[in-house]
Amino acid sequence: xxxxxxxxxxxxNPTFRLNIGLCPVLAVTVSALNGLSMGLATTLVxxxxxxxxxxxxxxxxxKVRIPAFIIVIATFVTIVDLVMHAYLPDLHSVLGLFIPxxxxxxxxxxxxxxxxxxxxxxxxxxDGIGMGLGFTWALTLLGAIRELLxxxxxxxxxxLPEGATTLGIMSLPPGAFITLGLLMAMMNMITARQKKxxx
Amino acid sequence: MNESxxxxxxxxxxxxxxxxxxxxxxxxxxVIIEENAARALESAVYEVLPGTASVEIIRRQAxxxxxxxxxxxxxxxxxxxxxxxxxxxxxxVLGYAFVGEANGYGGVIRLLVGVDEATDQILNVKVLSxxxxxxxxxxxxGEGFRNRFVGKTVEDPITIGQDIDNLSGATVSATAATDAxxxxxxxxxxxxxxxx
Numbered sequence: 193x194x195x196x197x198x199x200x201x202x203x204x205n206p207t208f209r210l211n212i213g214l215c216p217v218l219a220v221t222v223s224a225l226n227g228l229s230m231g232l233a234t235t236l237v238x239x240x241x242x243x244x245x246x247x248x249x250x251x252x253x254x255k256v257r258i259p260a261f262i263i264v265i266a267t268f269v270t271i272v273d274l275v276m277h278a279y280l281p282d283l284h285s286v287l288g289l290f291i292p293x294x295x296x297x298x299x300x301x302x303x304x305x306x307x308x309x310x311x312x313x314x315x316x317x318x319d320g321i322g323m324g325l326g327f328t329w330a331l332t333l334l335g336a337i338r339e340l341l342x343x344x345x346x347x348x349x350x351x352l353p354e355g356a357t358t359l360g361i362m363s364l365p366p367g368a369f370i371t372l373g374l375l376m377a378m379m380n381m382i383t384a385r386q387k388k389x390x391x
Numbered sequence: 392m393n394e395s396x397x398x399x400x401x402x403x404x405x406x407x408x409x410x411x412x413x414x415x416x417x418x419x420x421x422v423i424i425e426e427n428a429a430r431a432l433e434s435a436v437y438e439v440l441p442g443t444a445s446v447e448i449i450r451r452q453a454x455x456x457x458x459x460x461x462x463x464x465x466x467x468x469x470x471x472x473x474x475x476x477x478x479x480x481x482x483x484v485l486g487y488a489f490v491g492e493a494n495g496y497g498g499v500i501r502l503l504v505g506v507d508e509a510t511d512q513i514l515n516v517k518v519l520s521x522x523x524x525x526x527x528x529x530x531x532x533g534e535g536f537r538n539r540f541v542g543k544t545v546e547d548p549i550t551i552g553q554d555i556d557n558l559s560g561a562t563v564s565a566t567a568a569t570d571a572x573x574x575x576x577x578x579x580x581x582x583x584x585x586x587x
Binding site: 222223248251252253255256259260263264266267270271274275277278279281285289342343358360363364 | 394397398401402405406409412413416417419420421423424427428431520522524525526527560
């Protein structure tokens with residue numbers, strides 16, 4: 193059970209290790225708060241859809257499992273979208289475009305297909321939490337780095353004095369690729385070191 | 392049950408349950424979403440018309456309404472110019488505000504512009520929503536850019552490069568915002584003054 197949880201955080205981190213669902217990773221991580229919110233929204237969808245799909249796995253005929261999974265996922269995403277629009281309108285105005293795209297995020301369908309369809313409800317939910325939080329910390333870290341270098345602030349709080357030089361490119365798509373590439377390289381380095389000391 | 396029938400039945404049930412849940416969620420949230428939007432717009436009116444104590448909404452139709460034709464009703468509704476009139480505590484008209492829209496770099500830019508009742512000069516501009524590039528185009532939200540419009544009237548060109556300075560690196564966004572204000576101002580003025 194514990195393994196199901198931690199796998200998503202590091203060893204099978206969806207962003208840095210599995211390299212799936214990168215579209216929102218690159219698009220919304222302009223600021224730390226955007227990354228965190230997108231991560232948590234995805235986590236919520238992931239937990240709910242993994243648990244429900246695991247519950248329904250014996251009822252759904254194998255041939256129509258993909259459309260069935262997509263309907264379940266799309267339903268949860270739409271609920272998150274509407275609730276966010278109603279109760280967190282400011283956040284929704286920033287993330288609005290990307291919330292519906294959680295439907296096609298490969299992490300959600302990927303976990304449904306690879307894990308939830310084969311394991312118990314509880315393990316699937318725990319796997320969803322682990323994967324979701326792994327995705328969340330990756331997005332938050334990426335957002336924090338880009339916000340700090342691109343806008344000189346962190347979680348909306350200005351850290352650099354007014355007029356300080358910032359790297360505008362970090363707020364733009366190339367900044368996302370550069371940061372993601374460097375972070376992946378760092379993670380690979382850490383993992384390689386760990387393997388060396390282990391062996 | 393044969394297999395293909397089972398596939399159809401299962402998918403249909405999942406679809407129906409999903410539709411049922413979503414219609415309930417939509418029903419409860421759509422009311423709040425509309426209220427939020429209306430409240431956000433009204434509070435923005437207080438910002439662009441300093442000293443406003445109450446807001447009145449004035450509707451001006453571009454065409455006469457023919458209530459018997461629903462399609463025409465909808466079209467007329469779209470052509471309706473909504474003008475927000477700001478009144479002070481004594482009920483005197485301070486000015487009016489209108490929503491201007493134009494396509495920017497990343498989508499529609501919506502701005503609220505407050506105009507002085509006596510002089511027809513722009514008092515303040517507020518960006519309601521936009522999807523411009525963070526760090527570049529989103530500087531149209533900044534005070535430095537918005538203040539470039541203060542004091543302008545419909546007589547002014549309100550054009551980038553003439554009386555409005557550009558934002559370097561954000562030409563498309565700045566031009567769109569300026570166009571929205573220029574077009575909106577003449578429309579709103581015509582609608583507001585024309586109906587009196």
